[in-house]
Amino acid sequence: MASHNPIARAFVEARRAARALPEYPGDKPTTLAAAYAIQDQAIGYDGRAVIGWKVGRINAPVDALLGTNRLAGPIFADQLTLQSGGHTPATLPIIADGFAAAEAEYCVRIGKTPTPGKLAWTLDEVIDLIDAVHIGIEIASSPYPGINTDGPLVTISDFGNNYGLLIGDAVPDWRSLAFLDWAVVSRIGGEIVGEATARTMLDGPIGAVAFLIESLAARGMTLQPGQWVSSGAVTGVHPVVPGDAFTADFGELRTGCTIDAATVREMMQLETGHGREQD
Numbered sequence: 001m002a003s004h005n006p007i008a009r010a011f012v013e014a015r016r017a018a019r020a021l022p023e024y025p026g027d028k029p030t031t032l033a034a035a036y037a038i039q040d041q042a043i044g045y046d047g048r049a050v051i052g053w054k055v056g057r058i059n060a061p062v063d064a065l066l067g068t069n070r071l072a073g074p075i076f077a078d079q080l081t082l083q084s085g086g087h088t089p090a091t092l093p094i095i096a097d098g099f100a101a102a103e104a105e106y107c108v109r110i111g112k113t114p115t116p117g118k119l120a121w122t123l124d125e126v127i128d129l130i131d132a133v134h135i136g137i138e139i140a141s142s143p144y145p146g147i148n149t150d151g152p153l154v155t156i157s158d159f160g161n162n163y164g165l166l167i168g169d170a171v172p173d174w175r176s177l178a179f180l181d182w183a184v185v186s187r188i189g190g191e192i193v194g195e196a197t198a199r200t201m202l203d204g205p206i207g208a209v210a211f212l213i214e215s216l217a218a219r220g221m222t223l224q225p226g227q228w229v230s231s232g233a234v235t236g237v238h239p240v241v242p243g244d245a246f247t248a249d250f251g252e253l254r255t256g257c258t259i260d261a262a263t264v265r266e267m268m269q270l271e272t273g274h275g276r277e278q279d
Contacts, residue, residue: 008042011158014143018262020097021143035156051077052228054162055208058152070211071152073160081166092164093262094141102240103233104186104248106205107136110223114213121210133174135250138230139164168255182251186235194235205231
């Protein structure tokens with residue numbers, strides 16, 4: 001274990017203990033390659049199964065400097081929550097003294113393995129790899145409070161700031177792409193905190209999957225059938241604290257969760273590698 005990058009080790013151990021890191025635990029990465037190298041080391045040191053990946057946007061002008069407008073991070077199987085009907089809100093943990101936010105997202109399930117070695121994908125080609133699109137909520141949380149304000153390279157280095165994914169109802173007739181124009185409304189405690197449509201998200205959720213396939217291929221990895229892609233915040237990144245109730249309406253569909261503080265015991269239970277299901 002001593003061979004692992006000390007930054008990666010510090011983040012993983014802080015997450016296991018559900019404790020904050022007031023300062024970034026080392027020299028901040030200055031290139032995409034360095035940031036993803038820390039992430040890859042952290043995935044190996046953590047040891048849990050990866051059930052999917054989150055994709056986030058990199059805004060201007062940093063996108064031009066880095067040569068990419070998105071970033072990626074792993075979603076672990078034990079932090080995936082399946083919710084049917086959207087009527088019983090889930091309870092999802094955050095690192096209370098670190099950074100924490102909730103995001104309304106479309107969640108894409110992979111049905112076919114991308115062709116190995118193929119580094120460029122059209123949206124039509126990507127659609128053929130997908131077998132479902134669901135509504136959902138990503139929990140973005142990190143031990144380091146400055147993960148977002150310090151920029152995308154720091155975000156990448158700590159699992160892309162992912163801390164869990166709630167999968168809600170399936171989007172009917174998703175192949176028509178009509179859902180791109182659905183009104184998405186996020187609320188905290190019943191008050192609206194964001195409104196938008198997926199049409200405003202660069203080239204949308206399908207484009208997010210295309211980016212991810214290409215990004216993973218460059219790192220020697222590939223998506224697998226059954227894995228999920230959390231395709232990016234539709235209405236924005238909304239800070240949350242323990243006790244908050246976060247809901248998201250996607251057209252006529254709804255999903256929601258209550259935010260709770262992660263505990264050491266909870267983290268030990270999560271390390272069993274099993275996702276949670278709520279009726």
